[in-house]
Amino acid sequence: MRKSQNQFESLLTARSRSELRSRVGGSGVKVTLPQAQQLVAHARSLESAVQTLRLGIVHTYTSDLLDPWLELAAALQGLDLQTYHAPYGLSPHEAEPHSGLVTHKPDVTLLLLRREDLHPELAKPLVRFDRAQQETIAAEALERLRDVVGRFRAQKVGQIVLTILPPALSSELGIYDAQSERSEHAWWASLKARIGQYLRESSQASLFLDLDDVLERVGRSTFFDPRLWYSAWFPFGAEAAREIARRVIGIGAVIKLPRAKVIVLDADNTLWGGIIGEDGIHGIALGPDYPGNAYLDFQRRLLDFQQRGFILALCSKNNPADVDQVLKEHPHQLLRDEHFAARRVNWQPKSSNLQALAEELNLGLDSFVFIDDSDHECAAVRQALPQVEVIQAPSQPVQLPGCLDAVARLEVLSLTAEDLVKTELYAQERRRRESKEQAEQGGGDSRDYLLSLGMKMSVGLNDVSHLTRLAQLTKKTNQFTLTTRRYDEQQVQEFIRATDWLVAHFSLADTFGDSGIVGLALIHIATPERAELDSFLMSCRVIGREAESAFLHTLLRRLAEAGVKEVVASYIPTPKNVLVENFLPEQDFEKCADGSYRRDLVKTPPRAESYFPITVEVSPGS
Amino acid sequence: MTIFEQLRGAIAATLKVPPDSITERTRDEDLASWDSLGHINLMMTLEQTFDLALEVEDFEKLRSVPAMIEYLKGQGIG
Numbered sequence: 001m002r003k004s005q006n007q008f009e010s011l012l013t014a015r016s017r018s019e020l021r022s023r024v025g026g027s028g029v030k031v032t033l034p035q036a037q038q039l040v041a042h043a044r045s046l047e048s049a050v051q052t053l054r055l056g057i058v059h060t061y062t063s064d065l066l067d068p069w070l071e072l073a074a075a076l077q078g079l080d081l082q083t084y085h086a087p088y089g090l091s092p093h094e095a096e097p098h099s100g101l102v103t104h105k106p107d108v109t110l111l112l113l114r115r116e117d118l119h120p121e122l123a124k125p126l127v128r129f130d131r132a133q134q135e136t137i138a139a140e141a142l143e144r145l146r147d148v149v150g151r152f153r154a155q156k157v158g159q160i161v162l163t164i165l166p167p168a169l170s171s172e173l174g175i176y177d178a179q180s181e182r183s184e185h186a187w188w189a190s191l192k193a194r195i196g197q198y199l200r201e202s203s204q205a206s207l208f209l210d211l212d213d214v215l216e217r218v219g220r221s222t223f224f225d226p227r228l229w230y231s232a233w234f235p236f237g238a239e240a241a242r243e244i245a246r247r248v249i250g251i252g253a254v255i256k257l258p259r260a261k262v263i264v265l266d267a268d269n270t271l272w273g274g275i276i277g278e279d280g281i282h283g284i285a286l287g288p289d290y291p292g293n294a295y296l297d298f299q300r301r302l303l304d305f306q307q308r309g310f311i312l313a314l315c316s317k318n319n320p321a322d323v324d325q326v327l328k329e330h331p332h333q334l335l336r337d338e339h340f341a342a343r344r345v346n347w348q349p350k351s352s353n354l355q356a357l358a359e360e361l362n363l364g365l366d367s368f369v370f371i372d373d374s375d376h377e378c379a380a381v382r383q384a385l386p387q388v389e390v391i392q393a394p395s396q397p398v399q400l401p402g403c404l405d406a407v408a409r410l411e412v413l414s415l416t417a418e419d420l421v422k423t424e425l426y427a428q429e430r431r432r433r434e435s436k437e438q439a440e441q442g443g444g445d446s447r448d449y450l451l452s453l454g455m456k457m458s459v460g461l462n463d464v465s466h467l468t469r470l471a472q473l474t475k476k477t478n479q480f481t482l483t484t485r486r487y488d489e490q491q492v493q494e495f496i497r498a499t500d501w502l503v504a505h506f507s508l509a510d511t512f513g514d515s516g517i518v519g520l521a522l523i524h525i526a527t528p529e530r531a532e533l534d535s536f537l538m539s540c541r542v543i544g545r546e547a548e549s550a551f552l553h554t555l556l557r558r559l560a561e562a563g564v565k566e567v568v569a570s571y572i573p574t575p576k577n578v579l580v581e582n583f584l585p586e587q588d589f590e591k592c593a594d595g596s597y598r599r600d601l602v603k604t605p606p607r608a609e610s611y612f613p614i615t616v617e618v619s620p621g622s
Numbered sequence: 623m624t625i626f627e628q629l630r631g632a633i634a635a636t637l638k639v640p641p642d643s644i645t646e647r648t649r650d651e652d653l654a655s656w657d658s659l660g661h662i663n664l665m666m667t668l669e670q671t672f673d674l675a676l677e678v679e680d681f682e683k684l685r686s687v688p689a690m691i692e693y694l695k696g697q698g699i700g
Contacts (some may be wrong), residue, residue, distance in 0.1 A: 032670035033663055034635035064659045227678045232662050238670070 007034055009028040014296075016382055017047045021076040022391050025406035036068050040075040049080035053252040056157060058086045058094055058108030060117050061165065062234035067237075069245035077253040077408060083231065088118055095151035102155045108252050111148070114165045118144050126174045127182040134182065138191045145195060146202075153203055153490070159204040159274065159413065161251055162199070163236060163244075166215050169223050204467060204489035207251065207413055214243050220408065252406030259476050260389065260409035261367035262341075264304055267316035267323055269373040270393045271299060273333065276322045287332040291397035294392060299334040300402045305404065309419025311426055311455055313361070314343035315370070316351045341426035350385035362540035364478055364576055369410065371403075395407070416469040418515045418516035428513040431542055435512075448612035451544060453510040457547060459554055459618045460492050460505050462496045470505055473537060474519045478576040480548065481537035482569065482583065487522075500525045502559075506544050506551050508614070518542050519551050523559070526568075531559050533569035543579075549607070550614045552587055556606035558618070569597045625700030628671065629690055634666040636660070649686030661685065672699055 007029045014020035020043055024031075031039065053074060057063045063085050074081035084104035086094045086285075090113065094101045102110065116123040118141035126134065142200040152160055171177035171382070172184045192210065199206045215223045218239050227239040236244065268275045272295045273285025306312055312335070316323055323345045327337050342360050344353035358365045366387040372378050373393040382390050394403050403412055412419070432453070439449040462468070471489040478484065487495075495501040502523040508515045518539040524532045538548050559567065569584055571577075588604045589597035609616050626646055634641040634647075637655040650656040656664070665681050668674065672694060676684075684690050694700050 034632050034671065037635045037638070062659075065662060069665065227676075229660060231678045231681060232658070234662065238666060297637045499676075 005526045011039065012042050014042075015046070016386065017078055018386075018389055019382060020046065020556070021619075024076060030087075030239065032070070032511060033068055033238070036072045036242075040072055043075040044076075047078060049075075051080070051256040053079040053081050053108065053249070053256055053313055053363045054104060054106045054158070055081060055083045055248070055252065056086065056101045056104050056109040057083065057087065057112065058090065058101065058109065058152070059112035060090050060114050061112060062088075062232055063094060063112055065228070065232070065234045066236070066241055066362070070249060071287070072242070073246045073249035077248065077249055077257065079252060079256060090148065092151060095155055097155060099155075101152075101157060105156070105158075107158040107255055108248070109152060109160050110248055111152070111160065111162045112165070113148075113163065115167065117148075120144075125172050125188060126184050127180065129182070131181060134187050138194070139186065142194055142198065149199070149203055149206055149281045153206060155613060159251060159255055159488075160203075161209050161248060162195070162206065163211050166212050166220075166223070168226065168229060168235065170220060172447045204471075204493065205413075209247060209251070211244065214240055214373045218243060219470060243614075246406065246408075251413065253408040254411055254413055257409060258364070258366040258387075260369050260407075260477075261310060261315055261363055261476070262369065263302065263310050263404075263410070264313045264315050264357060264368055264370045265302070266350075266372035266374070266377065266393070267318060267326075267345075268316060270371060271295060272326070272330075272333075273397060276326055277318055281322075281330055284326070286319065286326075286330060291579070292332065294397035294400050296332060296334065301401050301404065301596065302335060303339070305410060305533050306423055307420060308410070309415060309422050309576065310410065311341040311361070311423045312339055313352055313357050314340050314345065315357065316343075316345045317347055317350070318345050320345040325345055333476070335554075338427055339423060341423050342430070349380070349384075351381055353445070354381065354385060354388060362479065362488075362543060367406075368555060390455070405481075414472065415469045416466075416472060416516075418469060421516070425513070425515060425541060432510075432512050447613060453512070453545070453613075455510045455545060455547070455614040457550055457554075457614050458507050458509070458614045459551065459616060460517075461618065462503050463505070463619075464493060464496055467496075468494055469517045470503070470520055473505075473539065474535065477537040477539060478574070479540050479579050480543060481535070481577050482533065482580055483535050483572045484574050484577060485522075485535050487535075495522055498541055502531075502555070504551075504555055506547070508545070508547050510545075515539075515542050519547065520586055521551070521555055522566075523555065525559075525564070527564045528563055531567045533567060537567070540579075545614075546612050547614065548583070549587060550609070550612035550616060552617050553607045553611070554609070554618065556601060560601040560606055565600070565602050569599070570595070571597065625691060625694055626687070629694075631685065632667050632671045633687075636663050637694060644687065646687055646691070649688075672697075 011020065011023050014023055018410060026458040067083065070083060071081055084100060086101050092100055119137055121137055131139065149160060150160060150251055173180050177183050177185050196208050199208055222237050223240040226237055228234040265271060273291045274283060276284055286295050302312060326333055342357050346355055354365065354368060354370065365385055368388045369391060370381055370388050371391045372395055378390050378392045381388055389409065391404065394400055436449055467489045470492045471487055474485065474487045496503045502525065504521045505517050506519045507517045518541055520537055524534050525534050556567065569589055571580065584597040589599040592598055630641050630644045633644050637653060639653055639655060639658050650661060665676055669676055674697060684693055
């Protein structure tokens with residue numbers, strides 16, 4: 001009691017919301033309801049909310065009791081939460097155009113369902129059915145789920161988050177379940193995999209939030225509070241409610257807050273135990289024995305984050321040669337040179353190094369998550385660069401491997417082919433830059449250099465097969481973007497289906513590798529002779545290679561061939577897109593009195609493909 | 623802090639009402655936010671604040687401040 005009270009009070013000394021969030025997330029302190037209210041008040045007193053999160057909850061069991069925990073999680077993320085609880089039950093009316101849910105205009109719609117909502121037989125023992133009958137039930141349950149999710153998906157209800165409540169009691173066959181051919185557990189695991197596949201392949205902006213994972217984390221006896229379940233149809237104990245709320249709000253944070261893209265790591269006492277400059281390569285803790293094994297596991301965890309699409313960078317106060325030696329020669333080091341998209345190893349202040357990394361990677365500092373074990377470094381970065389999310393690495397090595405698991409912005413709601421090779425793409429870019437510097441030192445001009453890359457651009461038109469990536473580009477691109485309009489997958493799909501819209505994307509390959517899809521244009525053909533450039537954006541990864549102009553003029557040529565005489569565009573300035581301030585005039589757009597831009601395709605025909613150092617191939621979509 | 627003062631703080635935070643609106647005689651029907659869901663939250667708060675384990679049967683009996691104080695005294699608290 002005493003210990004937890006002191007732990008709780010230490011939380012209230014946090015001086016910024018991000019510090020408070022980092023402490024609450026990493027502490028494992030149990031929080032009572034009145035304490036949750038105190039934390040909410042403290043979070044709000046530190047900084048005002050940066051965004052509103054509108055949450056809709058459709059539920060077949062009591063959901064209101066989640067509210068205090070949802071509020072706590074939202075306050076820690078700096079989100080002002082507006083929650084709508086639909087009337088109890090899975091009524092089809094909630095999925096109609098004027099329902100309470102739809103008029104609430106949710107950013108996130110949480111579906112809290114029970115197994116028996118998917119199939120009435122699931123209210124009774126499943127093991128009384130043989131394998132074939134169980135398969136029929138699974139197929140029917142999946143069909144029912146597709147119907148439910150499909151109805152909601154057809155309305156504007158934001159990101160759908162589907163949950164199915166685990167059973168309050170353990171497996172029907174007890175310890176024998178794992179071995180039985182009628183195993184309830186195996187049946188459920190297989191159905192979950194099919195639900196996941198269905199959502200991934202057929203339903204946009206829909207996520208299965210697996211409550212079994214929360215149950216595993218907190219344990220069944222903590223997950224369920226039978227008193228609340230049987231007396232009020234509210235299943236969750238306080239700890240489970242808090243964890244579920246944290247995950248739901250985390251999804252909201254991923255949607256509403258700036259995207260995290262880079263994990264910047266300190267080295268000493270973060271990637272390994274000890275100080276390389278003092279302890280030497282044989283003295284640092286990293287390997288199969290404690291505490292080196294905890295650092296090893298943390299490095300493995302960082303590789304997991306790389307697979308989620310985050311890029312890794314290094315920022316360490318050390319002699320570069322010492323750190324280099326560990327990356328190259330230490331037998332147990334998992335993170336090698338090629339895993340880091342960029343690094344700063346020197347004696348400069350970390351805040352300057354973080355700014356330099358942001359410039360090198362062409363990414364905003366608000367996409368940075370910085371991890372360091374030192375109180376002092378964390379405080380200094382929080383002070384100088386409040387937009388960077390700072391996570392202090394725990395001082396006990398055993399706490400280190402899991403220390404990023406509660407960081408909401410390190411969750412992903414989808415994964416694209418580009419995400420899986422992101423660091424490799426940045427590493428290609430680093431080699432390209434080095435090659436360019438060499439070419440310039442050799443006296444060659446930049447056109448020769450660009451031609452030497454042998455660039456090939458593939459332009460895809462109205463192609464639904466990359467919806468996730470296209471929507472992701474509108475959401476993630478902040479710098480090279482004319483209008484910064486954000487669209488979800490469903491909206492992009494609507495543009496592709498509409499006959500008066502042209503949705504074009506491109507990828508770029510050269511001798512160093514393939515960029516994946518990095519550029520997108522959304523063009524509204526307002527009249528047969530007039531087109532409007534609704535969105536035009538490109539990942540900064542491919543900047544400086546004339547790809548943006550080659551792409552634009554390819555589209556302008558197609559529009560001109562189709563009879564379009566004039567293209568209208570606009571530049572909407574934001575704090576981040578000053579990079580494209582002059583892009584339109586440079587492409588022969590003329591500024592009009594109302595601030596918009598116009599390009600006459602007849603008087604000034606688009607530039608020919610040969611004008612650019614890039615070969616272009618256009619494939620019309622399906 | 624007396625047991626009533628502790629209780630008042632906990633109830634006020636849980637039901638989001640000013641502490642002054644709670645007296646030693648307050649019961650559920652006096653406060654709009656002390657509805658059935660508010661009551662469940664109060665039961666959780668009571669458990670966590672005073673380190674108790676309540677039975678479902680206790681929930682119904684604890685719908686007023688005097689009933690809570692009496693219960694807590696019965697448990698040797700205060």
